[in-house]
Amino acid sequence: MTSPTATKAISASGLRYRKVRDRVIEALLLAAGLVAVFTTLAIVAILLYESSAFFEHVSIVDFLTDTLWTPLFADAHYGIMPLVAGTLTTTMVALVVAVPLGTTIAIYLSEFAPHHVRETVKPILELLGAVPTVVYGYFALTMVTPVLQWLMPELPGFNMLSAGLVIGLMIVPYVSSVSEDAMRAVPRYMREGSYAMGATRLQTALRVVVPGAFSGLAAAFILGISRAVGETMVVAIAAGMQPNLTFDPREPAATITAYIVQVSLGDLPHGSIGYQSIFAAGLVLMFLTLIFNIIGFSLTRRFREAY
């Protein structure tokens, strides 16, 4: 070998240079990886720091037990319950839509649909999850609510039902995609065993594949719940922004996320109690997400089938 680069690469100094360069690059790559860790730490730190300032003014007992949330009024009450109720109600409505639809689509795609149908439909379904949420909000307010009002004439223009239904539709692709992956991971021989016993495809799907993939289905539902709990724009547009302690989806109410948007739209001074209250609300949101994830994790662990 006589080319200059080859000589340089083989020479001792060239080798050392390449090794040093490798170490430097590795350090840079590690730094990029650490950005994820720092982001998590920063989220926790900011939420705790700003909330602690909030809890200097508001006792935790009031925060958890007061039934009014009126931080921006002269007669300020800081009870998080109404916002939590709004969040849980829209989430429930969304799940009532997304779980049956998502699971049905997943069973159909995984156990019944021919290969080319599955390959065409999956990417299109995923587009449903890619639509900007503000567009879904418009859809809820201008199309779904009028239809619901036609069915139930006494329904107010802002209500949690319409927002929840649209969120449900929005998370169908998340639920169906993760559930389908889980069902496809059930080994073929289990289906064949079932067919050999004379079961139909539907019986196999419901009695063999679904129980076998249960931990994956649980994970899919939890993913859907976290999406629904954190969804912001649909509820901010279609559910109204009035905190309202109710579990009746026909009523207007604010969710935790809608409250944060409402405050951000105004111009609250940095450091005021209203400003701090959105961080306290964010902390509760993180707690809710965390609780659902822990439930999901334990479900997944309990029902895991190893093949």
Place this chain on the structure above:
Amino acid sequence: MSAGGAAAYLSSEALRRGLSRRKILDQVFVLVGLIVMIACLAVLAILFIDLVRDGAPRFGWEFFTNFASRRAERAGILAAWVGTSLIMLVTALCAVPVGVAAAIYLEEYAPKNWFTAIIEINVTNLAGVPSIVYGLLALGLFVYQFDLGQSIAAAGLTLALLILPIVIVATREAIRAVPKAIREAAYGLGATRWEVTKDHVLPYSTGGILTGMILGLSRAIGETAPIITIGALSFIAFLPQSPVTSEFPFISFAWLKDPFTAMPIQMFNWVSRPDQAFQANAAAAGAILLGMTLIMNALAIWIRYRFRKKINW
């Protein structure tokens, strides 16, 4: 059941009836599955058609060249689309290098230990954090601690953090799909780890990385909540300072600190007005936003398909 009983059952009318009932149920489910699936796809179509129809009277050159206005028929999205473009620029420039680098580290360099596990768990968890929480993070950190203010830079960085997990996960999948044999061959010739990565692994995974980048940006372009939280204004009648100037050095970064509005914010502002005339503006902005998202997703699918076809291990 005795042997004789079983034989009798197998030839009985009861068995045949049960069998045909189960087969009918099977067919019924196929029908239900198809209907549900088509209904969901129809929603997407209805959504798009409805937006285009409602927004139709607003489509025109002026819609793109006018600022927001109190008169619905004169209001346009000039500040919004310029703002969105600049934010996307910042987001892409931050999220793609960091995300790809993090993915390379996790796939090619990281030792299997608790420390790597922590990074991996963090990436997974970040993907599940509600987007509005990123807004709160940015409000506390970028807007006030780093003193970026309610600026394009703050918004771009926020969305970059938001799509970082998407870019990392997509890049890791692309890198993992490169067969081990290719790496071993390069190591066998004396290449260092970085040389293997740069000359062999990355070129083969370009398709997957591009797909992840586009999907990430298509997510970022429609995100509304986090940039409302950091305080985007919804009524802006001026443009940020131009990134290109007439004097040396011809490029200016002053726009990074300028206040801004963005497409989804503009749409949200119009949707929340009680005046019906503004709903048409909202629909037109929504149609453009949705169109951009769909085009980006289609592009991602196309790139994935092309690269998959081109590479034969």
